[in-house]
């Protein structure tokens with residue numbers, strides 16, 4: 001502790017954060033879209049297919065959140081020794097870089 005993480009490590013963390021933001025945005029966009037598409041155009045009532053479209057949209061959104069989280073937890077590679085590092089570890093456990 002007290003040692004700043006390497007610039008490569010900071011960059012990897014920033015990439016993981018932007019991935020997280022992207023998957024969350026896409027998931028909520030799809031869930032919102034399923035509700036919007038189920039509204040009858042021009043009227044504030046749900047169309048007859050809403051019972052089908054909304055659950056499918058919610059399921060797709062939730063699975064994107066779920067798989068996006070797994071995707072972010074993919075082990076990363078150490079820039080110095082090419083060993084895979086756990087996604088949440090600050091430094092490489094092999095070469096301490």
Ligand SMILES: [Zn+2]
Pocket residue numbers: 078079080081082083092093094095096097
């Ligand atoms: Zn290493």
